[in-house]
Amino acid sequence: MARAALWPGAPGTVAAPLSPAQPRSAPLSPAQRRCRPAAVPGPPPLYGLRALCPAHLYGGGGGPAPGRPGAAPALLPARPRRRPRALGPGSAAPSTGAGPGEPPRVPETPVPSMCESFRAARSACWAQGAAAAAAGGGGGRSREEPGAAAETLGNSIPSASQASLHHPPAQPRARRAPGEFCLEFSHFTAAQVSCARSGQQKAYRMWCQRLAWLLRGSSGRRWPRSVAASARGHHTAPRSLRCAWQLHGDHLELRYGNTLMRLDFVWLRDHCRSASCYNAKTNQRSLDTASVDLAIRPQAVRVDESTLFLTWPDGHVTRYGLEWLVKNSYEGQKKQVMHPRILWNAEIYRQAQVPSVDCRSFLETDEGLKEFLQNFLLYGIAFVENVAPTKEDTEILAERISIIRETIYGRMWYFTSDFSRGDTAYTKLALDRHTDTTYFQEPCGIQVFHCLKHEGTGGRTLLVDGFHAAEQVLRRAPEHFELLSRVPLKHEYVENVGGCHNHMIGVGPVLNVYPWNNELYLIRYNNYDRAVINTVPHDVVRRWYHAHRALTTELRRPENELWVKLKPGKALFVDNWRVLHGREAFTGYRQLCGCYLTRDDVLNTARLLGLQA
Structure with missing residues (x-):
């Protein structure tokens, strides 16, 4: 640095230049001292x-005493001033004077x-x-x-607004503004x-x-690890704080660690966690947001090693932990992943050797349930072994982690290839990869499959990680990924078979992402149920087809296809928002049961067990 x-070039100072051969740190010669002015201003x-x-x-x-105009703040508790040594009897106090222009002599x-x-x-x-x-x-x-x-001890902030973040300027100034803390x-x-x-x-x-x-x-x-300044003052924090801040017209700019945050004043007032603004017992806001002045601005700001303090015009004090702000600010969320996952193709999944969980451990122990949910959250699929091959036992299994979502197919569906419903699944035909219930406004979150009986050949289940395929599209053609995540489509289910009459319509893009970090959280892909494309203008339609083709190509790559044979006693849980499933054509009698689970309840169970979900 x-x-x-x-203070070079201070007003009223003149000094004879030093000889180039003479070091700057050498004492001044008598001739040089004579050339100096009568007095050097302080x-x-x-x-x-x-x-x-x-x-x-x-x-x-x-x-001046602390609290009076011009007073320097007392940064440490008061302690008695250190006294000089006592002089012996009859001793005269030594002179500390010096000649004109000379520094004071230290006795x-x-x-x-x-x-x-x-x-x-x-x-x-x-x-x-x-x-x-x-x-x-x-x-x-x-x-x-x-x-x-x-030497400046303040933080170094490499940003375009470095000068505005109250760090010492490259060139010295004759005076510093009151309240500017620059540790030199x-x-x-x-x-x-x-x-x-x-x-x-x-x-x-x-x-x-x-x-x-x-x-x-x-x-x-x-x-001292606490540095205070008024709301209009400047601030440079010690290195140990790793923090610097500045007030702007409508927000506070705060750097903590490697995160530069811009926090709106209304946001800072609205999210106050004091007892009068937030009910810690119910974890709910007590403050009426509509009562906050939209032009509010703090009167004072103070930062210590771990906490931001804001004093508002009515005297209310808000305290925020700096780590809490990093985690909950927009800038902090952009760096965080909502749902940690492991993207996979067939080879990656096989090499991972993800274990199945025994049914008894799953039902009777939290350890078994947690292991199952951990596998499910990371890979989007998980298996439970040694399940009794009945619909009732499968229902008990499903209710262990979630409330069963009742749909137009009932609470627990039970089907064979008898075409009892107007759906291709109720046939012996092969099914291409797809996600279910794309025609719901909110597609079902988790799907459970349990093969109870199969007397024939074929019928293997196909599983494809849709997020892995979408990641490949994003890497190879980002414009295709963006288009698939922005263009909404209609999906439709029309049924008029026997006593079943349904007409379902769901709307949404193929890829759904969180806008703040572009993290993919839902894929809605079902070529069977996609309705007429009438939500896209003509100049976008062809580009959308190119993007859809790129995603389909990735989904159909053989290396991305994981084939498993479902047998009685082995239940499969599938994340319907991520993993596409399909089926190989089969012969003979094949009987399956299953259900849909509420995604919110599955994630709730995982969080209660200490998992990030």
């Missing part, structure tokens, strides 16, 4: 920097107070800065060069430049090390 020189008021003086650190003197005995040494060091730095400015030096020095005098001066070797005697250098070095110890912290005490 570039170092900024201390440095400008330091505001936030004055708070670094030990007397101000502990609320001591050396300036060897008694040891001066830390505040006095700091002031002396500051004046010496001022004199050296003026001499360096007159010599043509304006920039900062590296830490290795003698005379380096300033990690070491003061420049204080040694004007010291001719080794004893003075030793004293200065001792106090400079003490000051650096206070700024950087040591094993015994660290810099």
